[in-house]
Amino acid sequence: MREQDSLIRKDKAKLKEQMYLIEMEEWIEEQYNINYERLRLEGGHALSPEVKRQGLWQIILYFRKMREIAETVTETEVKLTLPEQISPKGNRFTIEGVVDIIREKNTTTMYDIKTHDADYVNANKEDYIDQLNVYTHIWQNLRNERLDGTAVIATQFPRAIKKALDADDDVRMHKEMEKWNPVIQIPFSQEKVEDTITKFACVVDNIEGREFTPPSLQKLQDRIRGTKQRFATRVCRNCDARFSCDSYREYAQVTNSFSGGFTEYINDLGNADEVENFTNTNAFTTPPPTDINDLI
Structure with a gap:
């Protein structure tokens, strides 16, 4: 009898979990369509049905893969600002960024969400290190808050997942989802923050000076x-x-x-x-x- 009661409770818990996932994905689709129409009206740009569908699936698969992180985020879209910076040529500028923060037990982690693919981020980590180092500087020195780690979340799913999605192949999709790791840990260091801010400053000077030399x-x-x-x-x-x-x-x-x-x-x-x-x-x-x- 106890074993039967235990099975019933497990079945109820499983059903409750499935209903929760269905409701969440329905809510995601509803909000996606509302945001899309708002942005379309504001910007005057539309997406084809297929591209719009791919955008929705990118969000849904991100939720499925990153549910644990998504549900434990303690602060979303935290705006970080480094104001009143002066470039070498005297131009004033402000560095701003938006991140998500997760506080668990005794650790605090900063996540920067990118619409890039994980392979690209892993191969070009230095492009993200400078940016996150500045965010870390703002968080620790200007906001006076502890930080234990930084990471990039690459939301673009791999081509293999897209192929499984297009083929409506659930087995292949499950296999590829297991392999997909969109969270890339990024080491942070305060040693080169000033150099990074100087790089930003030089870009500002080039823009203000209308110097747009193309790459070779x-x-x-x-x-x-x-x-x-x-x-x-x-x-x-x-x-x-x-x-x-x-x-x-x-x-x-x-x-x-x-x-x-x-x-x-x-x-x-x-x-x-x-x-x-x-x-x-x-x-x-x-x-x-x-x-x-x-x-x-």
């Missing part, structure tokens, strides 16, 4: 660590200024990227996924609400 041709041809893409493909083809860039024009001339000549080059609309999204959005999206107040 060699840089455009280099493969980006953690990817199979060249810098020109991953970065330049998403830049609206690429057709007035000497380096990009030279890259187009010395590579086989534009075998069709000048016509193909000038008609290039950028990343193929972006072009498909733009085309599908205009072709298949039905007119949504035109007044943002309808969503409030």
